[in-house]
Amino acid sequence: MAGQKILIVDDDLDFCEATKLILESKAYKVNLAHDGKEGLEKIRSEEPDLVILDVMMPEMNGYDVCVIMKADPGLSSIPVILLTAVNQEMFKTSFTKEMGLMTEADDYIAKPVEPEDLVEAIEALLKGEE
C-alpha cells in the first residue's frame, strides 16, 4: 500500500539520504533519525508503519532500540528490519540465533544491501501487515 510511513534510523547520513530517495521513489513516506535515542523518540511520535534500524549507532544501539520497542505493547506490532555491517554469514548464524531471537526483529539484512533486496524485504513485511 502506497503512502506508508517508514522510519530509517542510521547514523550514516549519506546512506540515509540515498535510501530515502529510493524508498520515496516507491511511494513510501520516509523519515530519518540518526541515533538510537532520536530513533526511539520518533518511533513514538510518528508511529511509522515500519522501522529500518542500523545496529551500530551512537547513543543507543539498534538491538536496544528493538528490544525496547518489542517490549512496549504500543510499539511491538511495528515491523523492524535490522541492518548491520557484520559479515553476512556471521549475521545469519550466530546473530539470528542470539541477537535476532532476543530482539525479536522481523527481518535482518546485512549491509551493504542491494536497493532491490531492501525494497523486497519491506514489501514482504508490509504485505504481511494487512
Added chain:
Amino acid sequence: MLTKPNMLVVDNDVAILNKCNSLLLSRGFQVSTAESSKEALQILEKYHRDVDIMLLSLELPGLGAMSVIEVLKKTKSKILVMAISTDCGEEAIAAIHAGAYDCIRKTFTTERFWTKIDRAVERFTLARQLEILKKQRLSILKKDSYDEDTMRTIMNTIPEGLIVTDHHERIVFYNSKVADLFGLQGDAALGLPIEKTLKNADLVSFITESMNLSRSGHSSVHQKVGSIEIEGLTMRVLINSIESDDGKTIGSVSMLQDVSQKKTMDQLKGDLVSMVSHELKAPLSALLMQLSVVLDGLAGDITTKQKDLLGKAKQRTKRMIALVNDLLDLRRIEEGKAVVEIEPLDLGEILHRSIDIMTLSSKDKNINFDVKIVENLPLFSGDRTGMEAVFVNLISNAIKYTSTGGRVQVELKKSGKDIRIKVVDNGIGIEKEDLDHVFDRFYRIKTEQTKSIGGSGLGLYIVKRIVDAHRGTIYVESKAGKGTMFIVSLPLEK
C-alpha cells in the same frame, strides 16, 4: 698461547733487507731472507709452512713481486704479504688489489715500521685463531660418541626447550631452556615425576597422553603436537615417544618452541584485516545506494553515457563488497572457524535460497538455469553458513565464467552414503595446467576471457576449506572452451 708468526723478507736492496732483518730479530721473530723473487719462491716451496708474514719489495728485478703474490693466491696460501715500495703508489695499489695486506715505504722510520708490522701480526694472529677454532669445532662434531658434558653443552645451546622422560614419566633430562621456563634449579628435578616438576597441566597431560597412545600401539605415528601457554608465552609442543628395538615404549622426548611472536603477528594481521573490512562496509553501503539513486534517475535525468559509466562504477563497487566479504570469510576460516556450529540442515532449502540470490544478480546475463533438487533428502549435519558459502561460490563462478545466454545446471541428490551437489556450466572452461591450482588461495586464471571478470581468487579456496572441514570431497572436471563441472560429496555419516 700462540707463537709469534715467522717472517720472510724479500728485497734486492740489501740495506733494506738488513734493516728489516735486524729490527725483527730484535723483537724475537724468526726471520728468513731472500734477494730475488726466484729465491723467495724456492723458500716458499720448501718451507711454506714456516712462513707466516712476508715483507715483499715491489721493485724486484726479473719475475717481480706480482708473480710471487699470484703464486700465493693460486695455492690459497694463508701468508700475509706486506709490500715494500719507494712511494707506495700505483704498483702498491695493484699489489693490494691482488691480495697484499698493506704497503710500507722504503724510507720507513723505526716507529712507522712497528706500527705497520704490529698491525699485520695482529691481523695474522686473528686469522690463525679463527682457523684453529674452526678446526676444533669440526673435531668435536666428528667424534663418534659424545661424553655427557659435551652432550649437555650442545643441548643447552639450542633455543628450544627439551625434556626427556622415562617410561614411568619421570624426568631423565632437560636443557637450560626448560630449567628457565619452569624455574628448575640445577639437576634437582631429575628422577622426579613430570607432574611434580613441570608446573603446566596441559604439558603434563600431553606427555601422558602421547605415552599412553604409544603404549596401546594405537597410533602408528608416535608424535603429538600441541600448544601450551606458560609465563605469558605460547609454546608449540612436539612430543615423540621413544621405543626400544622390540617396540616397547621406553620414554618420551618433548620439544618446546616459542611461537608467541608468530602468534601475535598472525593475530595482528587478522585483526587488521577484519577491522579494515568492517570499516569499508559503511562507506560501501552508502556508495551502493547513492549510485543506485543516480542510476535510477531519482536525482534527475542522466545521459546514456553517464548511465553507462555509473553502471560500471556500480559493478566495481559490488566487486569490492564481494572482496570484503571474502576477506572476512577467509579470516574466519584461518581462525579455525570453517565450521562454527553443526546442526541438521535441509540442504535443498539452503540451495534454493542461494540460487534465488544468484539468479537475481545474474538476470541481465540471461543465464539458463536448470535446477534439480531431489525431494525428501535426509538432513545433513553441517554448518549453515559454510554450506551457503559453498553453494553461492560454486554457482556464482558458474555464472561468472559463462558468457551471456549460457546454461548452468545445479543438481542435489543422495548418492550412496553421500549427499552430492553438482554444478555444471557450459562456459569458458579451465585449461589442464590451471586445474590443479584453482583451489589455491588467491589463484586466478589470467586469460583474454577472464581479464574483464572481477574476483579475488578466494572463492574456491574457501569452498575447499569448508568441504574439508565437513570431511567431504570436491572434484572438478573441465574442458577449455566447453565448460566446467564441480561435484561436492558430503558424507551423511561421520
